[in-house]
Amino acid sequence: MSLRAYRPLTALALGAGLALSTFASGALAQDDLSGDLVFWSSFTQGPRAEYMQRMADKFTAVHPNVKISIETFSWNEFNTKWTTGLAAGQVPDISTALPNQVVEMIDVGALVPVDDVIDAIGRDRFAASALLEGQKDGNSYSLPVYSHAQVMWYRKDLLDAKGLAVPTTWAELRDAAIALNDPPNVYGLSVPLGTNDFMGTRYLNYYVQSAGSALIDASGRADLTSPAAIEGINFWVDLYKQVSPQGSINYNVLDQATLFYQGKTAFDFNSGFHIGGVAANTPDLLDDFAAAPLPRLKAGDPIYGGETANIALVAWAVGKHQAAAKAFLESLYEDADYIEFIHSVPGGMLPALSDISQQPAYQDNDLLKQFASSVAVIEQVIPLGSAIGMEDGPKIQAGIITSQAVIEQMFQDIILNGTPVETAAQAAEDKLNELFVAAGAVFTD
Amino acid sequence: MQLRSHTTAGLWFVLPAMLVVVALLLYPVLSSIFFSFTNRNLLKTVYAFVGAQNFLSVLNSRDFWNAFFTSIKWTAGSVLGQLVVGLLAALALERVPRFSGLYRTLLVIPWAFPAIVIAFSWRWILNDVYGFLPNLLSAFRITNGNVSFLADPQLVFAVALAINIWFGAPLFMINILAALKTVPRDQYEAAMIDGANLGQRFWYITVPHVRRVIGLLLILRTIWVFNNFELLFLITGGGPAGLTTTLPIHAYRTGWGLRQLGMASAITVLLLIFLLVAAALAFKLVSRWERTPAR
Incomplete structure (x- = not known):
């Protein structure tokens, strides 16, 4: 067999090698995610807390170099923790946050923008009014995770x-x-x-x-x-x-x-x-x-809209593993998982992603079916409202008027x-x- | 020589613990004093010295003085009420011939529960719609309809006070009871032979034996109750119409709600000064009382 006869094989081997190396570099890019993340979650009730833990385990299974420890606090405890911890740098990598808290966090430069995560999920899937509550100087600092309205x-x-x-x-x-x-x-x-x-x-x-x-x-x-x-x-x-x-x-x-x-x-x-x-x-x-x-x-x-609450997720500026933190945040919005999360409080937590409520998997819930007309009323008013005092965007006054x-x-x-x-x-x-x-x-x- | 070397070694052993205790005790006090002269915001690391501005603002605030006088009423009423109830319960228990241990345990229960449990239980019991007590009083026609104990401006302070007395009296009871156990029986017998009545036996024999304990308890409870925040806040939130807003609740709103750490520190420093002066006076009075010979 002449050398010429080996040419196709050589080309194939080279191609395969190239493909493998490309795949390997992609995998390496994924494996680049590493670090120990701390997540302060205010989802204290059983199903929501369990869901977050499952999502953290799932993320770690895909990214073995990332460890996520979830610390769960009530909203009151969370408020005490972050306000006292901020000056000492004792705050997490990611956390849940209420709209008024987001305003204060942005005001003191405690958060990093999450526009890249929002864009990756699909900016147009979020209600503009929900995103507005976490925006300053053209940057978005909060990721609405669910909404409810009065x-x-x-x-x-x-x-x-x-x-x-x-x-x-x-x-x-x-x-x-x-x-x-x-x-x-x-x-x-x-x-x-x-x-x-x-x-x-x-x-x-x-x-x-x-x-x-x-x-x-x-x-x-x-x-x-x-x-x-x-x-x-x-x-x-x-x-x-x-x-x-x-x-x-x-x-x-x-x-x-x-x-x-x-x-x-x-x-x-x-x-x-x-x-x-x-x-x-x-x-x-x-x-x-x-x-x-x-x-x-x-x-x-x-x-x-009398009052809409957009509960958010945020990434903290002190975090040393921003890429991993943001990748985890993004992973929470995978449709099937996200629907499971929203189903943990049927009708109470409504999807922050506008297209989710049209999906059959979301609608397949007994309480949601029974209260379909009531939930429809809430869904109708969610995009019309904001947190009290934040009608024109985030304001520090909004926290004072309610506290x-x-x-x-x-x-x-x-x-x-x-x-x-x-x-x-x-x-x-x-x-x-x-x-x-x-x-x-x-x-x- | 032997004793001195033991003492020195002992001091070295306890020194680390002492340092930790002193640091934990001093740091909050010193930092409060320091921040009271600044415009420190809880969330911001940058701040400036503002001299006595915080103190002037606080002392010119009507809210501060309202809270101050409410604190005085709250503390005096609570501590005196706890003393009277605790003393009566201790005297009664001391005379119980059987099951006194059981009664003592039952009476101590309020003290054993966390404030949050007590507060929510009482809110539940006193709720004017589904609360046990208003419905019971109404069912027995003792009241005309359900009374709103925590909303009626004529009742709310007295009701909150009663809850605090119920909560704090067991501490007085247990300590006074322990002191009563040390009173020699023969003194009572001798007094009875001499024809002393119940009141005279109480005043001339019982009181001299328990007054040291009572004096100490009065001082400690005064400081604790004056500083206490959670029970009243959880029961009434300081309302209605500010009728139950004490200084700690006022300081909490300023520090946590407004994030005005400098201003809140000024309130707590003023509170500290008041308590130090009050405690010094109380110690002086109590020690004079203790030195007074029993006749």
């Missing part, structure tokens, strides 16, 4: 028994709540105003949003004296006096939800987490309640001390603006 929950059986229609305006809600109020069996509605939560702020925000206004104006100042805000304060004070348990002046979100789970309130405002809450606490009620959009100011007004209980104290002052609404609203507005300035906020006039 809607009105109502008891179908109670409305039917009285022959009442589902309220669509605040005035109709007031009338229906009064009609259904039958304490101590059922209260028309509970108005939670405790200073250990921001429920009073949340409720006032619904009303103000329905009037096309906001609690923080475009300049960044608190606005509690606008006609919409004054009207809203009067509305909730009136409903508190007429149909709410007296103790609700001290209620937090848990107290409020417990009342609904026990069938003690005809109306309530919450996200889709109510579905799981009722399923776990009083399954007998599952057929008797549903969600509707937040009431409007006038009949015919468009549906609006200092100024609005809750204002409500309590009006109800318990009889302070005139306008006086109390002006005092609360001034106090909030002082706090904004003290926190370093700059107003844009």
